[in-house]
Amino acid sequence: MVLTPALGAHYTCPMDKIFLKAAFHRAMLFAGGWLVLTNAQHDALAPGLGVSIAATWLSLRLLPARHPVMLWRLARHLPRFVAGSLKGGVDVALRAFSPRMRLNPGWIEVSCDLPDGARAALGGELSLMPGTLAAGSAEGKLLVHLLDTDAGHDTAIPREAAYIAALIGRRSQQA
Amino acid sequence: MMADLATYVLTALGLVFFVAGTVGLLRFPDTFSRLHALTKADNLGLGFIALGIAFQTETWAQLAMLALIWALALLAAGTVAQLVARAALATTQEEE
Amino acid sequence: MTVWLHIVALGLLASLGGALWRVWRGPSQADRMMAAQLVGTGGVGVMVVLAALQDWGLLVVAFALALLAGLAAVGFVQAQTPDGAGDPEETAPSRPWKDALAATQAEKKP
Numbered sequence: 395m396v397l398t399p400a401l402g403a404h405y406t407c408p409m410d411k412i413f414l415k416a417a418f419h420r421a422m423l424f425a426g427g428w429l430v431l432t433n434a435q436h437d438a439l440a441p442g443l444g445v446s447i448a449a450t451w452l453s454l455r456l457l458p459a460r461h462p463v464m465l466w467r468l469a470r471h472l473p474r475f476v477a478g479s480l481k482g483g484v485d486v487a488l489r490a491f492s493p494r495m496r497l498n499p500g501w502i503e504v505s506c507d508l509p510d511g512a513r514a515a516l517g518g519e520l521s522l523m524p525g526t527l528a529a530g531s532a533e534g535k536l537l538v539h540l541l542d543t544d545a546g547h548d549t550a551i552p553r554e555a556a557y558i559a560a561l562i563g564r565r566s567q568q569a
Numbered sequence: 570m571m572a573d574l575a576t577y578v579l580t581a582l583g584l585v586f587f588v589a590g591t592v593g594l595l596r597f598p599d600t601f602s603r604l605h606a607l608t609k610a611d612n613l614g615l616g617f618i619a620l621g622i623a624f625q626t627e628t629w630a631q632l633a634m635l636a637l638i639w640a641l642a643l644l645a646a647g648t649v650a651q652l653v654a655r656a657a658l659a660t661t662q663e664e665e
Numbered sequence: 666m667t668v669w670l671h672i673v674a675l676g677l678l679a680s681l682g683g684a685l686w687r688v689w690r691g692p693s694q695a696d697r698m699m700a701a702q703l704v705g706t707g708g709v710g711v712m713v714v715l716a717a718l719q720d721w722g723l724l725v726v727a728f729a730l731a732l733l734a735g736l737a738a739v740g741f742v743q744a745q746t747p748d749g750a751g752d753p754e755e756t757a758p759s760r761p762w763k764d765a766l767a768a769t770q771a772e773k774k775p
Contacts, residue, residue, distance in 0.1 A: 430633040431725075479643075483613030486606050487589035490596060499602050500768065518647025521654075522612060527605050529654035539601045539654065573666055580669070580714070584676045587710065590703060591683035600695050603687075607699050611706045618673070618710045625666075625717045634724040635713065638731055642709060645735030649702060653738060656745040657695035 416459030417450055424449040461509065461562035471557055478523045478550075485524040486541070500543040503535040504551050508559060516558045523550055572624040579621030586614030600657050608650040615642050667718065674714045681707040698741045705734025 425446040432438035489496060506513055517528030517536065525547030527539040540547055593606020619639045626632045684707070687700035712727035 427637065430630065430637050431728075433630045479609065479613065482609040483586055483589075486593060486609045487586055487613075490589045490593035490606055490610070497597065497602055499599060514648070514651065517651045518644075521608050521647050521650040522643075524609075525605070527601060527608070527654055528651050529601075529658050530651055537655075537658070539605070541602055541605045576666065577669060580673045583710070584673050584680075587677055587680045587707060591680040594687050594700060594703060595683055600693050603696065604699055607703050611703055615706055615710050615713075618677075619713055622713050622717045627721070631716075631721050631724060634728065638709065638713065638724065638728050641728070641731045641735070642706060645731065645738075646706070649735060649738040652742040653695055653699055653702070656698075656742045657693060659745065 412459050412462050413454075415462060417454060419463070419465065420453050421446055421450045424453075457511070461512070463562055464560075467561050471561065474557070475519065475522075478519075482522055482524040489541070496542060498542045498544055500540050502538050502540060502543075502548055504538055504548075504555075506531065506536040506555060508555065509562075512558050512562055515561075516555055519554055519558070520551065523547075523554065526551065575624045576621045579617050579624070583614045583617030583619075583621060586610045586617060590614060601654060604650060604654055604657070608646050612643060612646045615639065670714050670718050674711050674718070677707050677711045677714065681711075694741075694745065698738060702734060702738055705730065705737065709734070 425442065428438075428442040428445055432442065506516065508516060513531060513536065517530065520526040520528045520536075520538065525541040525545055527541070529537045529539060531537060536551075538548065538551065587610070590607055590610035593610060594603050597603045597606055616639055619635045623632055623635050626635065681704050684700045684703040688697050688704075691697055709727045709731045712723050712730060716723035716727065
């Protein structure tokens with residue numbers, strides 16, 4: 395009899411499974427990019443195979459896969475991201491065009507327990523959302539610039555952090 | 570006909586956002602606020618332009634190429650905004 | 666349609682002209698860099714519009730431009746770090762930033 399792990403225990407994928415999954419995702423990505431760039435011409439297919447393999451190998455060397463990225467969650471997150479960046483653009487455009495230009499810039503620090511890659515993804519996403527701009531991190535805290543400290547844009551940050559945490563299969567500590 | 574209408578509307582919107590980005594870049598009082606304007610408005614502008622032009626494409630390959638360009642621009646914008654903000658933090662003196 | 670797309674392309678070029686003013690005036694290096702970034706994104710936009718007007722092959726030019734614009738910014742940031750080759754996170758944020766953070770916090774709870 396195999397003992398089943400206790401329910402609710404922190405579940406982690408085995409390392410080689412993560413590696414294989416990441417290699418597969420990246421190979422598909424590079425192959426797709428090659429097909430688009432070459433218009434899927436027949437005589438470009440053979441070099442494309444070599445290029446995809448080389449690119450996958452290089453990308454795994456430069457950025458080893460450490461966390462399982464859940465593509466279906468990424469796909470589900472996409473509409474929310476597009477909506478957020480739309481709001482961000484409209485917000486900043488209205489401020490730019492309005493004659494009084496309501497700005498009250500300021501900084502906040504947000505504690506963030508995501509690993510490096512995920513933190514960069516969160517920062518990139520926040521930079522396209524309304525009113526927030528990430529400027530990297532210091533001592534494990536994300537530095538965020540707010541366009542208007544009175545507008546409450548910072549309430550979006552924990553929510554986005556939780557979404558990104560879910561993408562790499564983590565439950566966020568922040569409620 | 571509908572496709573042409575979509576192109577008119579979407580490219581016009583794209584142009585508005587590009588202009589908003591430039592206006593923000595010229596009007597906003599400090600470096601970081603200007604970075605907000607640039608990152609958010611510009612990207613949306615390019616997105617709308619690409620979407621508008623997508624209605625004029627003739628083959629799937631052109632459509633895929635447009636999607637690739639937009640995805641690349643989006644990814645680059647998010648990353649570059651952070652990097653430039655960080656570099657500005659480390660170097661800027663109070664200027665205004 | 667042709668006329669309209671030409672107008673869009675001209676509009677994009679005009680907005681790039683505005684960005685060039687910021688490249689010229691600065692004041693900080695980062696301001697110049699981000700204005701150059703806007704010229705990059707705008708250039709991609711112009712190329713995409715011209716692709717529809719003239720030759721769809723221009724989409725490849727737009728793609729290359731988007732790629733180079735991103736890499737240019739990364740190059741700029743690397744050149745700004747003290748050893749000229751690194752990660753901007755290795756330098757601690759400057760003194761003015763600490764003051765700015767404190768100011769925001771003070772304002773939040775009056």
